[in-house]
Amino acid sequence: MQDVLCVWFGSSGFDRSAEGLLGAGQRIAATTKGKLHSLVLGKGDNGSRAAAIADSVQIADQLSLDAYSPEEALAVITSVAKSLSPGAVLFANDAYSQELAPRLAYRLGGSAIGDAADVVAEGDILKVTRSVYGGKAVAVYHLERRPSVAWIRARAQAAATPRSTQAEIKHIATSADPNAATRLLERQTEAHEGVRLEDARWIISGGRGLGGPEPFEQLKELADTIGAQVAASRAACDAGWVPPSWQVGQTGKRVAPDLYLAVAISGASQHLIGIADAKVVAAINTDQHAPIFKHCQFGIVEDYKKVVSLLKEKLQALKG
Ligand SMILES: Cc1cc2nc3c(=O)[nH]c(=O)nc-3n(C[C@H](O)[C@H](O)[C@H](O)COP(=O)(O)OP(=O)(O)OC[C@H]3O[C@@H](n4cnc5c(N)ncnc54)[C@H](O)[C@@H]3O)c2cc1C
Incomplete structure (x- = not known):
């Protein structure tokens, strides 16, 4: 026993x-x-x-x-x-x-x-x-x-x-250990709004294919229509387009949303580890051979610029 x-x-x-x-x-x-x-x-x-x-x-x-x-x-x-x-x-x-x-x-x-x-x-x-x-x-x-x-x-x-x-x-009571082997010297709080990525039900995530920080504003607008959180691949975070805390993957956050929409993300194995527990994965990518298409239930082979704004319009209409 x-x-x-x-x-x-x-x-x-x-x-x-x-x-x-x-x-x-x-x-x-x-x-x-x-x-x-x-x-x-x-x-x-x-x-x-x-x-x-x-x-x-x-x-x-x-x-x-x-x-x-x-x-x-x-x-x-x-x-x-x-x-x-x-x-x-x-x-x-x-x-x-x-x-x-x-x-x-x-x-x-x-x-x-x-x-x-x-x-x-x-x-x-x-x-x-x-x-x-x-x-x-x-x-x-x-x-x-x-x-x-x-x-x-x-x-x-x-x-x-x-x-x-x-x-x-x-x-039960706790007490500080006077012989503690480690001591915290400084604490920095990272600002974040909304639901934590780990708890998010819907995530819209952007990758290097977005080409810069501005398109993330578009993803944010799309996300806001359905109350989703925005995340990113490591390439987008490393480029400084979005904060490192948005990174999903092996060296980022492990997420488990009901829907993960990967926009202009190739689907490298290190990224896929972070979304292994997502219920539904959808992707938008110009390259029909991008690995992400082997790991998603829904995919659109198209330039994100054509799809994201259209998707936002449709969702807004549905909400209306
Ligand atoms: C030890 C280690 C740990 C790592 N940890 C992580 C991690 O935690 N998370 C992570 O994400 N990566 C991680 N990586 C990096 C990973 O290997 C990839 O390099 C990274 O995920 C690639 O990011 P990406 O898909 O955004 O970029 P890319 O691989 O460059 O893909 C960009 C995609 O955008 C598409 N695209 C281009 N233009 C458009 C357009 N206009 N419309 C639509 N699609 C378009 C392209 O076809 C391409 O598929 C790690 C790597 C290592 C070695």
């Missing part, structure tokens, strides 16, 4: 990422006939939705994301994990979790893996599927050393099924 501990940051509330994380944890716990525990870091989520799913809920609400310290977060997760002795610890795929998961595995003497597309239990072993070689192949890993600590593509996991009973919610 192996318990599962799911750890997430409460600042976005019980969002799609938390739903998917607990969904994955619930399915593993059902297979191993173990308990499902949850640990919420920071304020923002009162734990009530988790309490309808997990067997125990702990909230470390003194942990501040404004003054985030990996050492303080690690100290509390390590202490909770040691007291519960789970066979698996699952994190989501936010930047904090990606940093914490391998360090936690080291502290607990377990095994670590990141970017898991799928996690299942097989006996005492956690089987993790993830894409490798820039998305060209899929590898299955067996994590044999316990606990198995994994950060997973949480938004792409099916949500957990709530029960009729509510678990007890416990608030």
Whole structure:
């Protein structure tokens, strides 16, 4: 019997990422006939939705994301994990979790893996599927050393099924570690408006083929007609046309929208990794042989200049 501990940051509330994380944890716990525990870091989520799913809920609400310290977060997760002795610890795929998961595995003497597309239990072993070689192949890993600590593509996991009973919610204290190995010296906040790309339901993304920063204004206007977010390929970000935070892909954001419209993006494997969890991909590209067309459900072989304004008109008319 192996318990599962799911750890997430409460600042976005019980969002799609938390739903998917607990969904994955619930399915593993059902297979191993173990308990499902949850640990919420920071304020923002009162734990009530988790309490309808997990067997125990702990909230470390003194942990501040404004003054985030990996050492303080690690100290509390390590202490909770040691007291519960789970066979698996699952994190989501936010930047904090990606940093914490391998360090936690080291502290607990377990095994670590990141970017898991799928996690299942097989006996005492956690089987993790993830894409490798820039998305060209899929590898299955067996994590044999316990606990198995994994950060997973949480938004792409099916949500957990709530029960009729509510678990007890416990608030736990955190404290700064005076012997912390790392210290944060400076913090810079990046301005962003609207929904985070990771949470966006619709994304319109532009690439190098747009030719400059101005066409992104057109994409923004198109996006505004349907409440979509605008993103970009690395080529467009590297050119300085849009901020680096808009980048989707292997070294950018991993997104999971209902619709991803790639405009003048060739579809390099490193870009495709970032949109692997999109439900529907559509593309506009002048080159009918562009790789993106092999990975999309809808495609238009045409100059974006002819399509984007027309699409905006049609959508506005539909809205009207
Ligand atoms: C280690 C590593 C990590 C990387 N990480 C990322 C990442 O996270 N994200 C990412 O995006 N890339 C990443 N890359 C870069 C990636 O390999 C590609 O270089 C990049 O994605 C290309 O961006 P693009 O499709 O915008 O540009 P291009 O490949 O130059 O494609 C432009 C496309 O626009 C089309 N086009 C041109 N004019 C028009 C027009 N008028 N109308 C319509 N279509 C037109 C062209 O036919 C072409 O297909 C990474 C690379 C490496 C090596």
